[in-house]
Amino acid sequence: MIGEIEDLRYEDNPDPGRWRHRKKEKGGRSVVTFVLVLVLFGVLGGGAWYGYDKVSGFLSAADYDGPGSGEVIVEVKKGEYASDIAETLFAAGVVKSAAAFVEAAKDNPDSTGIQVGSYKLRKQMKASDAVLMLLDRKNLAVNGVVIPEGWTKMQVFAAFSEYTGIKVEEFEKAAKDISKLGVTSTWLKRTDGKKVDKSNIEGFLYPATYEIPKKTTATDILKLVIKNFNAEMEKLDFAATAQSKLKISPYEALVAASITQVEALLPADMGPVSRVLYNRAYSGDFPCGCLQLDSTVNYWLRLNGKQGKSSEKLTIDEMHGENNPYRYNAPGMSIGPISNPGEIALKGAIDAPKSQYFFFVTIDKKGTMAYGKTFDEHNANIKVACKNGIPIC
Structure with missing residues (x-):
């Protein structure tokens, strides 16, 4: 040797x-997500976000099948597209693909209630579980460092x-x-x-x-x-x-x-x-x-x-x-x-x-x-x- x-x-x-x-790189990891997610509008006084997938054929998004482990902090910012949040989650190792999160958010009507803020999530989570954790105010990281x-x-x-x-x-x-x-x-x-x-x-x-x-x-x-x-x-x-x-x-x-x-x-x-x-x-x-x-x-x-x-x-x-x-x-x-x-x-x-x-x-x-x-x-x-x-x- x-x-x-x-x-x-x-x-x-x-x-x-x-x-x-x-x-x-700061962008470009899942360009398809930016193409597919066409609409963004704020509700609840601009404190929530939602992006709708308007394109058919958005199939087979890579996703984890478990609840995840550990802890990671991600931030949902005012004025972001769903694809932006998805990219943040992917970069932090929360979801397996940005596309999986966009699909999960689209499929959960309650996702319109997600508010801006920093959230405690887990690594390698199923995208639908990530949506649920973002909906739970208990996961907001607001009282610490x-x-x-x-x-x-x-x-x-x-x-x-x-x-x-x-x-x-x-x-x-x-x-x-x-x-x-x-x-x-x-x-x-x-x-x-x-x-x-x-x-x-x-x-x-x-x-x-x-x-x-x-x-x-x-x-x-x-x-x-x-x-x-x-x-x-x-x-x-x-x-x-x-x-x-x-x-x-x-x-x-x-x-x-x-x-x-x-x-x-x-x-x-x-x-x-x-x-x-x-x-x-x-x-x-x-x-x-x-x-x-x-x-x-x-x-x-x-x-x-x-x-x-x-x-x-x-x-x-x-x-x-x-x-x-x-x-x-x-x-x-x-x-x-x-x-x-x-x-x-x-x-x-x-x-x-x-x-x-x-x-x-x-x-x-x-x-x-x-x-x-x-x-x-x-x-x-x-x-x-x-x-x-x-x-x-």
Whole structure:
């Protein structure tokens, strides 16, 4: 295997098999939906929306058949078309296709009662169930701080600060020792010889909606979040599974989940992407034994108050600078999480299907990924992506 991909070594290739940074498109994922949904009108003083499908032959819309899992926040905005809402739900991983939601809304006459606002829904839901949840006012997220999947600690602190008036610096101070906030010793050790930084709360700020008491402190809020993290990890049996199935520490699996949350767009890719990370870091068959990720480099830039960059704009020094512990060619699994992963990414990290893949790349505008064992296979997948209009070439 090593001989097959020897050309990936940094000494011979200054850009060793870079995993291209994906740019999320803001439209065009389901153009057919915009064509089919022709009419929009507001009722109840402009607080509700409904879009009617006026075209016959709108058949076989891809749909999930289950109730879904986890939690995700979506916003219904005033003046949006049904197709706009459907696109939002699809992008958030709630429905399998925008078309399925449009059909479900059309088939439910009560959908005219859906109001604008932010709603707590589930991932991978049947479209008709999503309509019902949007109709239930109990699912409105109005009394707390919403922490989306994939946010960094900096973003989380800023959101809590804005909501409570407590300075960001107070949250940073409160997070100096995560063991005092409820993070147990299980999470404070690794199996790969690296140390867990107890002053780094990244990865433990579980995405959810948090209701904050009126009289509270930064420490109280972070303890509340960690309590929820512990409860969710217990439900997933995350720590035990990481140790027994993957033979790594729960923290290392958490790091993988945090990277996967950033790298993978679709739920189906969470597990396979995590496995690529494990193959690179632990298999011994990848030449550098490193992750080679733009996402970790960009996290380091953000930690230092800079903006993240697309792949082609990252400099060699930014990618490989020895002062950067999240650098492109740092050996093994990353030194720490780069985001706060949600349930699906966490499940993917502990249920990663075995494979011999070392590469992945997004190949279409739906977010589908293709995987490769060698650099040549990876380049072939990149050509497919380019043909499909993905801006990575």
